[in-house]
Amino acid sequence: MEKRSILAIGAHAGDMEITCGGVLIKAARAGTEVHMLHLSLGGRGHPRKSPAVYGPQKEEEARECARRIGATAHFLPYQDAEVPDSDEIKIAVANVIRQVQPATVITHWRSSMHPDHAAAHRVTDIGVLWAALEGMGQGPVWRGVQRVIFTENWEDPEGFTPYLYVDVTAERDAWREAVQAYELFRGGVYAFDYLGYYTALGKVRGAQIGVEWAQAFAVWPWAQRQRVDML
Numbered sequence: 323m324e325k326r327s328i329l330a331i332g333a334h335a336g337d338m339e340i341t342c343g344g345v346l347i348k349a350a351r352a353g354t355e356v357h358m359l360h361l362s363l364g365g366r367g368h369p370r371k372s373p374a375v376y377g378p379q380k381e382e383e384a385r386e387c388a389r390r391i392g393a394t395a396h397f398l399p400y401q402d403a404e405v406p407d408s409d410e411i412k413i414a415v416a417n418v419i420r421q422v423q424p425a426t427v428i429t430h431w432r433s434s435m436h437p438d439h440a441a442a443h444r445v446t447d448i449g450v451l452w453a454a455l456e457g458m459g460q461g462p463v464w465r466g467v468q469r470v471i472f473t474e475n476w477e478d479p480e481g482f483t484p485y486l487y488v489d490v491t492a493e494r495d496a497w498r499e500a501v502q503a504y505e506l507f508r509g510g511v512y513a514f515d516y517l518g519y520y521t522a523l524g525k526v527r528g529a530q531i532g533v534e535w536a537q538a539f540a541v542w543p544w545a546q547r548q549r550v551d552m553l
């Protein structure tokens with residue numbers, strides 16, 4: 323049987339959940355195996371808690387959020403604001419891809435005001451390639467990635483054009499409940515209203531495709547080609 327797993331790779335715990343958690347919930351409910359890989363915990367992002375306190379808290383929150391989504395959480399040990407663009411992390415990402423064997427890989431868009439997000443994009447891009455090559459990591463090669471798509475993140479707007487829309491009206495409430503496993507998304511950490519922003523964004527994306535609520539992704543320009551046999 324064809325494998326349909328999804329692997330969402332985020333720079334920080336919370337990035338993938340807040341941007342495409344509804345889509346992940348929908349997939350998990352349909353029986354698709356859903357995995358999330360957090361390259362760092364994002365443990366330096368709290369104005370009043372030290373990384374030594376906030377890092378472990380975010381790991382706990384990531385596990386709880388994954389449980390609510392119906393996904394499995396994986397972690398790499400990189401530090402917040404220090405996600406590298408190195409061969410080491412590309413091999414580590416390739417190894418997780420080989421282990422999880424996803425058909426769909428989701429990550430950040432290529433340009434971002436946050437260097438960790440841009441790094442996550444690059445190491446995922448190379449990781450998918452290296453996972454498919456002999457001698458580039460551990461475990462059997464995996465050539466089954468059929469698409470790599472990019473989430474809509476308020477920090478990654480430059481050049482982002484939504485292309486692939488998923489109707490997740492039925493998953494909106496479960497998404498709101500899942501992401502609130504994070505203190506960050508319950509509010510009070512930053513002035514930025516994450517939950518309000520992404521709830522409203524889903525309303526906008528939904529309106530554009532004629533449904534109540536949707537989450538959208540960018541794709542590579544060469545993935546926008548459509549073949550038809552006749553007009």
Ligand SMILES: [Zn+2]
Nearest residue numbers: 333334337439
């Ligand atoms: Zn982030």
